[in-house]
Amino acid sequence: MENRLKEIIESLIFISLEPLTLEKIKSVLTEFKQEEIEQAIKELLDTYVSNERGIQIIHSGGGLLFSTKPEHDSFIKRLLKIERKGKLSSAALETLSAIAYHQPITLAEISALRGVDSSSTLKTLLQKRLVKIVGRKKSPGNPLIYRTSEKFLTYFGLNTIKDLPSPEELSKILDEEDIPEEEDIAEQ
Amino acid sequence: MDASTDYQVKLEVFQGPLDLLLFLIRKKKIDIHDIPIATVTREYLKYLNQKERINLDREAEFLLIAALLIYIKSQMLLPREKPLEDEKDPRQILVNRLLDYQRIKAASSLLREKEEEELLKWKRSFLPHLLQEDAMDYIEISLFDLGESFFVLMKKKEREGIKTIKGKEYSLEEKMKEILAFLEANEFLDFLDYFSQAESFEEALVSFLGLLELIKARIVIALQESHFQPIKVWLRRKERLTNN
Numbered sequence: 172m173e174n175r176l177k178e179i180i181e182s183l184i185f186i187s188l189e190p191l192t193l194e195k196i197k198s199v200l201t202e203f204k205q206e207e208i209e210q211a212i213k214e215l216l217d218t219y220v221s222n223e224r225g226i227q228i229i230h231s232g233g234g235l236l237f238s239t240k241p242e243h244d245s246f247i248k249r250l251l252k253i254e255r256k257g258k259l260s261s262a263a264l265e266t267l268s269a270i271a272y273h274q275p276i277t278l279a280e281i282s283a284l285r286g287v288d289s290s291s292t293l294k295t296l297l298q299k300r301l302v303k304i305v306g307r308k309k310s311p312g313n314p315l316i317y318r319t320s321e322k323f324l325t326y327f328g329l330n331t332i333k334d335l336p337s338p339e340e341l342s343k344i345l346d347e348e349d350i351p352e353e354e355d356i357a358e359q
Numbered sequence: 360m361d362a363s364t365d366y367q368v369k370l371e372v373f374q375g376p377l378d379l380l381l382f383l384i385r386k387k388k389i390d391i392h393d394i395p396i397a398t399v400t401r402e403y404l405k406y407l408n409q410k411e412r413i414n415l416d417r418e419a420e421f422l423l424i425a426a427l428l429i430y431i432k433s434q435m436l437l438p439r440e441k442p443l444e445d446e447k448d449p450r451q452i453l454v455n456r457l458l459d460y461q462r463i464k465a466a467s468s469l470l471r472e473k474e475e476e477e478l479l480k481w482k483r484s485f486l487p488h489l490l491q492e493d494a495m496d497y498i499e500i501s502l503f504d505l506g507e508s509f510f511v512l513m514k515k516k517e518r519e520g521i522k523t524i525k526g527k528e529y530s531l532e533e534k535m536k537e538i539l540a541f542l543e544a545n546e547f548l549d550f551l552d553y554f555s556q557a558e559s560f561e562e563a564l565v566s567f568l569g570l571l572e573l574i575k576a577r578i579v580i581a582l583q584e585s586h587f588q589p590i591k592v593w594l595r596r597k598e599r600l601t602n603n
């Protein structure tokens with residue numbers, strides 16, 4: 172019975188294009204006990220870690236998702252005739268981190284944080300659905316307010332926004348890495 | 360290492376005035392809390408004098424920083440009855456902004472690492488990547504670029520001096536269908552290649568109008584890897600992807 176449950180869950184994850192949440196799995200498999208489901212998921216993930224498989228199940232964007240293993244990247248690219256995957260520009264990354272750490276946030280606030288006008292970068296991020304509009308701020312001009320989206324989490328392989336290091340941890344990283352970073356920039 | 364000579368080439372390094380200031384502070388290996396305005400300003404001027412060519416955007420950012428520093432300096436020079444409170448001290452304000460900014464920079468390099476890790480893992484929802492319109496580094500080109508390319512090409516054909524005998528009428532609708540059929544069969548359409556194959560100016564022109572119609576209807580999209588690179592036309596696939 173337990174094996175069957177493992178298989179069922181595996182098929183649910185397989186068929187789902189978006190990260191499949193635990194809640195969703197539970198809501199579908201009403202005939203099983205919650206603890207059974209959780210246990211089966213754990214066992215299922217273990218089989219993928221230990222097994223000689225090209226694919227794996229990962230926690231991403233708050234749910235479970237199939238992905239290929241990173242070491243097979245070059246072969247997949249060959250199959251799909253892709254030389255490299257497009258990366259975000261550094262302006263886009265900077266804008267995203269400003270939003271991620273200061274959300275909910277307005278365009279003016281983002282621009283102030285970065286010291287440059289960020290409207291076009293923000294527009295691209297919206298198009299890529301990495302950020303979303305969540306409403307308007309009750310302040311003069313009622314500016315739109317933005318947050319990072321669910322796609323943001325999956326894109327960066329985060330399970331929740333809390334997976335990002337806290338501002339305190341960032342400061343710590345900065346203190347530790349101050350010297351190497353200097354050289355980094357000078358060399359660039 | 361003299362970084363000041365090569366940062367003109369490496370514009371990617373800088374995002375804005377804060378970035379620039381941070382860079383100068385780092386280069387001087389100065390504690391961020393103790394910004395020696397005179398030194399940093401001198402550094403700017405030295406750099407400006409060295410330069411033969413001017414990048415207007417960059418110089419505008421320099422100016423903004425210089426103005427900011429001069430403002431701080433002037434605030435410091437003013438005699439005051441009471442010493443300034445911490446949060447009104449212009450230096451403190453600047454330091455706070457820089458610290459905020461530094462954190463964002465740190466976070467964004469962290470996100471870059473994550474991005475690189477994730478790009479190695481292929482997920483089903485991201486397939487097929489190449490056909491997605493938001494291939495991230497491509498530049499969507501404007502109709503003007505497209506028009507310009509077209510006319511350059513036609514000029515070139517004209518110079519070849521090939522005479523054609525008229526007799527065929529081209530319909531816009533037919534051409535649009537042809538382009539779509541081509542895109543269904545091939546991954547993308549190379550703009551220059553496609554139009555060089557046209558038999559006559561009329562045919563090319565009708566095809567071009569058809570292409571513009573398709574772009575306007577948001578059925579296809581014209582992209583370029585970077586400026587001066589070949590223009591490629593792709594089908595927009597978003598709807599199809601999400602429906603699957």
